[in-house]
Amino acid sequence: MTVERGGRPAVSVVLPCFNEAGCVADCVTEALTAMRLADIDGEVVVVDNNSTDGSADLARSAGARVVHEEVPGYGSALRTGFLAADGEIIVMADADMTYDLSRIAELIDPVVRGEADLVNGLRFDGANRHTMPLLHRWVGTPVLTMLTARASGGRTLRDGQSGFRAFRRDVILGLDLVTNGMEFNSEMVVKSRRAGLRMVEIPMGYRERVGDSKLSTFSDGWRHLRLITSLAPDLLLVWPGLLLVALGVVLTGATLVRPSGFDLGALHWQPVFFSTICLVAGLQAVLAGLCLAASTPVSPKVSVRYGFVLAPRFQRASVTVGLSSLAAGLAVDGVLLLRWAGDDPVGERGPVLAAMAQSLILVGITFAAFGLIARLTSTATSRSRPAFLADGTSSHRSADPTLIQSVEAV
Numbered sequence: 001m002t003v004e005r006g007g008r009p010a011v012s013v014v015l016p017c018f019n020e021a022g023c024v025a026d027c028v029t030e031a032l033t034a035m036r037l038a039d040i041d042g043e044v045v046v047v048d049n050n051s052t053d054g055s056a057d058l059a060r061s062a063g064a065r066v067v068h069e070e071v072p073g074y075g076s077a078l079r080t081g082f083l084a085a086d087g088e089i090i091v092m093a094d095a096d097m098t099y100d101l102s103r104i105a106e107l108i109d110p111v112v113r114g115e116a117d118l119v120n121g122l123r124f125d126g127a128n129r130h131t132m133p134l135l136h137r138w139v140g141t142p143v144l145t146m147l148t149a150r151a152s153g154g155r156t157l158r159d160g161q162s163g164f165r166a167f168r169r170d171v172i173l174g175l176d177l178v179t180n181g182m183e184f185n186s187e188m189v190v191k192s193r194r195a196g197l198r199m200v201e202i203p204m205g206y207r208e209r210v211g212d213s214k215l216s217t218f219s220d221g222w223r224h225l226r227l228i229t230s231l232a233p234d235l236l237l238v239w240p241g242l243l244l245v246a247l248g249v250v251l252t253g254a255t256l257v258r259p260s261g262f263d264l265g266a267l268h269w270q271p272v273f274f275s276t277i278c279l280v281a282g283l284q285a286v287l288a289g290l291c292l293a294a295s296t297p298v299s300p301k302v303s304v305r306y307g308f309v310l311a312p313r314f315q316r317a318s319v320t321v322g323l324s325s326l327a328a329g330l331a332v333d334g335v336l337l338l339r340w341a342g343d344d345p346v347g348e349r350g351p352v353l354a355a356m357a358q359s360l361i362l363v364g365i366t367f368a369a370f371g372l373i374a375r376l377t378s379t380a381t382s383r384s385r386p387a388f389l390a391d392g393t394s395s396h397r398s399a400d401p402t403l404i405q406s407v408e409a410v
């Protein structure tokens with residue numbers, strides 16, 4: 001295959017690199033050799049983040065163009081590499097020998113033919129306990145892949161965490177990618193799907209890494225979850241919260257039907273206490289998710305769907321419902337107190353009713369506080385953001401990268 005573009009390289013292989021002295025030169029050589037053999041007019045761009053082990057010099061000596069990036073992180077390095085790349089087609093990979101760069105021609109083929117906008121190198125045929133920890137293979141990757149698929153509104157890729165991809169430079173720059181860490185891969189998948197890009201996957205294997213991994217299972221996993229929450233707050237907060245509320249209602253009903261509780265083997269369970277936890281925690285998750293969904297910086301569709309949360313009418317209703325629930329809880333408590341004080345036994349339903357009164361009080365406080373705070377903050381925000389309509393029926397509010405960066409700073 002000949003891929004040429006008058007004077008400038010047609011393909012740029014972008015390799016983020018942080019302290020990969022053990023193999024960065026081999027990766028550069030492998031990529032350059034593969035492109036030479038396939039008659040591809042290509043370059044290798046290594047993006048270095050102040051490596052202290054001489055990686056930059058080694059990459060340069062092997063024939064790469066080295067670009068320095070000040071902001072640490074896999075995502076910021078790749079973004080800088082995409083901007084610096086001269087090629088019309090970009091291949092992204094790691095500088096750690098895990099991806100088989102001798103297969104670059106195969107990876108870019110669907111893009112060259114115009115059959116796909118993004119080609120993802122599937123790693124599973126090469127995944128074993130030497131190349132990929134079991135936790136990443138069977139938990140991290142499938143869960144994150146499933147969440148990114150749901151966050152982007154449909155099926156996306158089987159391996160959403162692969163770092164071996166090919167695409168057209170202008171298409172990917174148009175996605176307005178903003179994250180700095182390893183969650184960059186998820187952001188790329190979600191935004192590609194939402195932009196309607198045609199994505200295909202090709203099995204590309206996965207080799208054992210040379211040198212130390214820069215991936216931290218839990219902190220990077222948490223960054224992915226934070227990103228997905230901000231991209232699709234309804235997915236991780238609103239729906240799970242509603243499920244918890246529903247469970248709380250069912251358990252409250254069960255308690256009323258059977259105030260003496262339930263025997264589970266040797267255990268005696270009184271569900272009323274857990275029902276309060278479910279109701280309050282679920283409600284808080286729903287309300288937090290609604291707020292985030294209404295103002296999510298990266299999903300205009302979601303923010304329009306949940307824009308009603310920002311309407312003064314909804315906020316006033318929330319305060320009214322909250323105060324009513326609080327009053328009802330206090331009334332039940334008052335009646336119980338009078339009956340107990342008047343030596344008028346309330347039977348075994350007494351503690352159950354007291355616990356329900358407590359639920360009503362807590363739910364009431366939560367609703368009222370939410371309505372009040374939402375009212376105060378939206379008044380403040382509407383003064384500083386003219387695009388925000390006072391009735392909450394937001395017009396299109398474009399993505400604000402600074403907001404996502406502030407999410408990252410948490």
Ligand SMILES: Nc1nc2c(ncn2[C@@H]2O[C@H](COP(=O)(O)OP(=O)(O)OP(=O)(O)O)[C@@H](O)[C@H]2O)c(=O)[nH]1
Binds near residue numbers: 015049
């Ligand atoms: N420039 C730059 N590169 C980074 C940074 N963090 C990671 N990288 C590079 O990004 C690539 C991916 O990092 P890896 O440590 O391989 O992470 P991973 O591929 O998810 O994990 P492994 O399967 O263990 O390889 C490697 O080439 C790293 O050198 C960074 O802060 N700056």
Ligand SMILES: [Mg+2]
Binds near residue numbers: 094096098209
């Ligand atoms: Mg790697």
